Amino acid sequence: MTSEKPDVAVVGPGAIGTTVAAALHEAGRTPRLYGRTPRERVELRVGPPGADERVEVPGPVLTDPDAVAGVVDLVFLAVKATQVDDAAPWLAALCGPGTVVCVLQNGVEQAATVGPHVPRGAVVPAVVWFPAWTQDDGVVHAPGEVRLTLPDVPAAGPVVDALRGTRCDVDVSPDFVTAAWRKLLQNAVAGLMALTGRRSAVFTRPDVADLALAYLGEGLAVARAEGARLDDDVPGRILALFQRPPGDQGTSILTDRDAGRPLEWAVRNGVVSRRGRAHGIPTPVSDLVVTLLAATSDGPG
Numbered sequence: 001m002t003s004e005k006p007d008v009a010v011v012g013p014g015a016i017g018t019t020v021a022a023a024l025h026e027a028g029r030t031p032r033l034y035g036r037t038p039r040e041r042v043e044l045r046v047g048p049p050g051a052d053e054r055v056e057v058p059g060p061v062l063t064d065p066d067a068v069a070g071v072v073d074l075v076f077l078a079v080k081a082t083q084v085d086d087a088a089p090w091l092a093a094l095c096g097p098g099t100v101v102c103v104l105q106n107g108v109e110q111a112a113t114v115g116p117h118v119p120r121g122a123v124v125p126a127v128v129w130f131p132a133w134t135q136d137d138g139v140v141h142a143p144g145e146v147r148l149t150l151p152d153v154p155a156a157g158p159v160v161d162a163l164r165g166t167r168c169d170v171d172v173s174p175d176f177v178t179a180a181w182r183k184l185l186q187n188a189v190a191g192l193m194a195l196t197g198r199r200s201a202v203f204t205r206p207d208v209a210d211l212a213l214a215y216l217g218e219g220l221a222v223a224r225a226e227g228a229r230l231d232d233d234v235p236g237r238i239l240a241l242f243q244r245p246p247g248d249q250g251t252s253i254l255t256d257r258d259a260g261r262p263l264e265w266a267v268r269n270g271v272v273s274r275r276g277r278a279h280g281i282p283t284p285v286s287d288l289v290v291t292l293l294a295a296t297s298d299g300p301g
C-alpha cells in the first residue's frame with residue numbers, strides 16, 4: 001500500500017461488489033467503480049427486511065478499460081466466475097507490480113483462474129460468507145452481517161487495512177483451505193435450489209434432504225483429500241442451515257437461473273467431481289448434479 005488512503009478499485013459492482021464498495025465508501029475510502037453497465041452511482045440497502053438504511057456510492061461506473069487512469073493499490077474483483085475472461089482487460093489496466101487483487105467469488109480455484117490475468121501483482125482469494133442481491137430497482141440489498149475470510153498471506157494485509165473499521169468484517173485464517181472448502185460444500189449443495197427452481201424450503205423434503213446428504217458426503221471426502229479439516233457432522237450442519245424456517249433463503253446460482261444467466265456450475269459443483277477424479281474418489285451424485293446444472297446453464301431451449 002503506497003499511502004494512508006489506498007487507491008482502490010471494484011471491478012464488477014453487482015451484489016457483492018456494491019456491498020464492499022459501500023463499506024469502503026462509508027470509511028472514506030471510496031473506490032473507483034468499473035463494470036459492464038454504465039451507472040452514475042451504485043446503492044446498497046443494509047439490514048433485515050423492513051430496515052431502510054441506504055449507502056450511496058458515487059460513480060460513475062466506467063465500462064471501458066481504456067478509460068482507466070493508471071494502476072491502483074487494491075482491486076476487488078467481484079464479477080462472476082463465468083465473467084473472469086471478459087473482465088481481464090480491467091486487470092491488465094489496473095494492475096502494477098504492487099497491486100493486490102482480492103477475488104470476491106465463490107469456489108476454491110480463484111488463484112488458478114484469475115492469476116493468469118494478473119501477471120504483475122498478487123491474487124488473494126476471499127471466502128464471501130454473506131448473501132446479497134440486486135433488487136428490481138437496481139439497489140443491492142445485504143440483509144445481514146458482511147464478512148470475508150482471507151488466507152494468512154502477506155498480500156492479505158492491504159485488504160485487511162482497506163476494510164479495517166468498515167461494516168465488512170475480515171478474518172484472516174491460517175487454515176484457509178478448510179474455510180474455503182466448508183463454504184464450497186454449502187455452495188455445491190445450494191445447486192439443488194437452481195435445479196429445482198426453489199428456495200431453501202426444498203431441503204425440508206425428506207428425499208431432497210437424503211440426496212443433499214449423499215452429495216455433501218462425497219464433497220466432504222473430496223474436501224478432506226484436498227487438505228480441508230472438516231468434521232463428520234459438517235454435511236448435517238449445512239443441511240440444517242438450509243432447513244431453517246421460513247425456508248426463503250436463496251443463493252446466487254438460483255438468482256442466475258431465474259434471470260436466465262449462465263451458471264457458475266464449474267467452480268461451485270464441477271470442482272467436486274474434478275478434484276474427486278484427481279484423488280480417485282468416486283462422486284456419482286456430484287457427476288449427475290454437474291451434468292444437470294451444465295445443461296440448465298445452456299438453456300432455455
Ligand SMILES: NC(=O)C1=CN([C@@H]2O[C@H](COP(=O)(O)OP(=O)(O)OC[C@H]3O[C@@H](n4cnc5c(N)ncnc54)[C@H](OP(=O)(O)O)[C@@H]3O)[C@@H](O)[C@H]2O)C=CC1
Nearest residue numbers: 012013014015016035036037079086087105106128131132
Ligand atoms: N450474491 C451473493 O449472495 C453471493 C455471491 N458470491 C459470489 O460472488 C461473486 C459475485 O456474485 P454477485 O455479486 O452475486 O454477482 P452479480 O451478477 O450481482 O455481479 C457481477 C457484476 O459484474 C459485472 N460484470 C460482468 N461482466 C463484467 C466485465 N466484463 N467487466 C466488469 N464488470 C462486469 C456485472 O455487470 P452487469 O450489471 O452488467 O451484469 C455485475 O455488476 C460470484 O462468484 C458469486 O458466486 C458469494 C457469496 C454470496
Ligand SMILES: CC(C)(CO)C(=O)C(=O)O
Nearest residue numbers: 129130131190251252253
Ligand atoms: C448465499 C450464499 C452465502 C450461500 O449460499 C452464497 O454463497 C451464494 O448465494 O452464492
